Amino acid sequence: MTIPRLLVVDDDAETRGMLTQFLRQNGFIALPCDSESTIRDQLGSGRVDLILLDVMLGDEYGVDICKRLRSEQDVPVILVSALSADHHRMAGYEVGADDYIAKPFNPNLLLARVKAVLHRAKRSSSLTYRRSISTFRFGGWWYDAKRDEVTSPQGYQVSLSRKETALLKVFLGNPHIPLTREEINTALDVTGDGQDLGSGNPGRAIDVLVGRLRGKIEADPKIPELLRTQRGVGYVFAVDVVVEDDQ
Amino acid sequence: MTIPRLLVVDDDAETRGMLTQFLRQNGFIALPCDSESTIRDQLGSGRVDLILLDVMLGDEYGVDICKRLRSEQDVPVILVSALSADHHRMAGYEVGADDYIAKPFNPNLLLARVKAVLHRAKRSSSLTYRRSISTFRFGGWWYDAKRDEVTSPQGYQVSLSRKETALLKVFLGNPHIPLTREEINTALDVTGDGQDLGSGNPGRAIDVLVGRLRGKIEADPKIPELLRTQRGVGYVFAVDVVVEDDQ
DNA sequence: GGCCTAGGTAACAGCGTGTAACAGAACCCC
DNA sequence: GGGGTTCTGTTACACGCTGTTACCTAGGCC
Numbered sequence: 001m002t003i004p005r006l007l008v009v010d011d012d013a014e015t016r017g018m019l020t021q022f023l024r025q026n027g028f029i030a031l032p033c034d035s036e037s038t039i040r041d042q043l044g045s046g047r048v049d050l051i052l053l054d055v056m057l058g059d060e061y062g063v064d065i066c067k068r069l070r071s072e073q074d075v076p077v078i079l080v081s082a083l084s085a086d087h088h089r090m091a092g093y094e095v096g097a098d099d100y101i102a103k104p105f106n107p108n109l110l111l112a113r114v115k116a117v118l119h120r121a122k123r124s125s126s127l128t129y130r131r132s133i134s135t136f137r138f139g140g141w142w143y144d145a146k147r148d149e150v151t152s153p154q155g156y157q158v159s160l161s162r163k164e165t166a167l168l169k170v171f172l173g174n175p176h177i178p179l180t181r182e183e184i185n186t187a188l189d190v191t192g193d194g195q196d197l198g199s200g201n202p203g204r205a206i207d208v209l210v211g212r213l214r215g216k217i218e219a220d221p222k223i224p225e226l227l228r229t230q231r232g233v234g235y236v237f238a239v240d241v242v243v244e245d246d247q
Numbered sequence: 248m249t250i251p252r253l254l255v256v257d258d259d260a261e262t263r264g265m266l267t268q269f270l271r272q273n274g275f276i277a278l279p280c281d282s283e284s285t286i287r288d289q290l291g292s293g294r295v296d297l298i299l300l301d302v303m304l305g306d307e308y309g310v311d312i313c314k315r316l317r318s319e320q321d322v323p324v325i326l327v328s329a330l331s332a333d334h335h336r337m338a339g340y341e342v343g344a345d346d347y348i349a350k351p352f353n354p355n356l357l358l359a360r361v362k363a364v365l366h367r368a369k370r371s372s373s374l375t376y377r378r379s380i381s382t383f384r385f386g387g388w389w390y391d392a393k394r395d396e397v398t399s400p401q402g403y404q405v406s407l408s409r410k411e412t413a414l415l416k417v418f419l420g421n422p423h424i425p426l427t428r429e430e431i432n433t434a435l436d437v438t439g440d441g442q443d444l445g446s447g448n449p450g451r452a453i454d455v456l457v458g459r460l461r462g463k464i465e466a467d468p469k470i471p472e473l474l475r476t477q478r479g480v481g482y483v484f485a486v487d488v489v490v491e492d493d494q
Numbered sequence: 495g496g497c498c499t500a501g502g503t504a505a506c507a508g509c510g511t512g513t514a515a516c517a518g519a520a521c522c523c524c
Numbered sequence: 525g526g527g528g529t530t531c532t533g534t535t536a537c538a539c540g541c542t543g544t545t546a547c548c549t550a551g552g553c554c
Contacts, residue, residue, distance in 0.1 A: 113424060161541055162478050204501090205543050211502060212542090222502095231500065231551070408531055451511090452533050458513060459532090469512095478510065478541075 009033045010054040055081035136172045139239040171237035180234040181206040256280040257301040298324045386486040418484035427481040428453040
C-alpha cells in the first residue's frame, strides 16, 4: 500500500509551500517543484502519481508544459490557475489535463478533486494508493474523517459544524504544538474554507470557535482537557492523537 | 501522437462543411459523410477515432445508425441534434452515445467535448472499454440507464422525473467531485434539457431539485449519505459509482 | 487592592441551505 | 380540444452556521 506522490508545481514559493503542507497534512507525499526541469528531475527519480501544475509558470504557460509531459508520460495532471476565463479552461482540457481548478479555490475542493483523479487513475492502472487518513483517536474520542463523524468516549455521536470540523482537523494535525490564532486562522484558510477571512485579522472568531468546539468535545468545557488555552500565545491540543486508516 | 480522425456525419451540406472546416482549423482530421454507407466506407478504409453524428439523417434517425454502429464497432460517438425534445435526447444515451449536443451549440463547447471524449477513449483504450454503459451501482442503489429505472437497495422501483434523472446522471458521472450549482446547471444544460435556464442564474432550482432527488434516493433525506452538501461550494455525490454494461 | 489585558461567552446579525407552497408549463388521456 | 395530472422553477420562510460585538471574568503586574 503506497502513499500517493504528488508534484506541486508553482513558481510562487508561498503558494507552493502552503499547498505542499496542506497535502502532506492530508496523507500525501507532496514534492514541491518550481520549474519544468525540477519536474523532470522528480519524474526521473521516482514514481509520481499526480502533478498539480500552475498554469502560469514564470513567463511560460503551464499548459505548454502539460502538453509536453502528456506527449511523453501518462501522469495525471491537474491544472491550477488564477485565470478563470473560459478559453483558458478550454485550453486546459485541450492539452489533456485531467482536471482544472481556478484560483482562488476551496482547498477541500482541491483535495476532493485530487482524490477523484487518483481514484480514476487507480481504476485504470495498477497504481495502488493509500486512501487518506480516515480515523483519528484522541483522549477516548474518535473522529472518522471519511464520514466526518465524531464519536464520544461514551459512544454517542456528536455533530460538528463545518468550521468546527476544520478546527478539529487542524489540532489533530498538530497535537502538543501551541498554535497562535494567526496560525490557526491560516490553517483554517487552507483546510476549512478559503473564501472569507483570509486577510489578516481573525478578530475573536477563533476564540468563539474554540469555545464552541469545547462545548461539544470537552467533558467539562469549563475545565478543558483537550483544547488548552496558552495565555498570550494561543491554544494547544493537549492529548496524543493516534492516526489510523482503513484497510 | 497521431492526429485524431473524426467523421462528420450530416446530410445538410452547409452544416457538414462548417463543422468539418471548424474541426480542421482546430487540428483534427475531419472527414465529411452524408449517409450510413459513407460512414461504413470510412470505417472500412482506416482508423476513425470519433464520429460526430447528426440525429436526423435524411429520413432516418441517426440514433438508429448509432445503435447499429455500436453493435459492431467500438468507436466513440457524439450525437448532434436540433431536436431538443426529451425522448430524442434519451434515445441518444440509450444507444450508448458518448455525448450529446443540441444545436445551436457553442463551437468551443463542442470542441472541448470532442477532446474530452477522445481523451477518455485514449485513456481507457488500454483496458477493456465498452461503451454501452447501461447500469450504474451506487451505495446499494442501481440505475439502469437503458430503461431509466432506479431500483432501491430493498428492491423496489423508484420513478424519477426527467430532471431528477438528468441530475442523477450528472452526479453518477462525477462521483466524489464537489460540483458548484453553476457546474451542475451547465451539465444539466447539456445532458438534461438545453432550452431554458442556460443563461447564468440557476436561482434556487438546483437546491430544490437536489432536495427532490434526496427525497427519492436517500434513506433519510434529512441525513444525506449520497448527495452531500458542501456549504459555500455546492454538492458532492459521496459514494463510489460502479459502471457496468450488459452483455 | 487597583489596574490592565487576555480570554470566555451570550446575543445578534447576515448568509447559505432546506423545503413547503404555489403557479405556470408540459404532458397525457379521453 | 378539454380536463386532469405531473413536472418544475419561484418564492417565502425557517433554521443552522459563523463572524462580530459587548460585556464579564480571570490572570498578571504594580
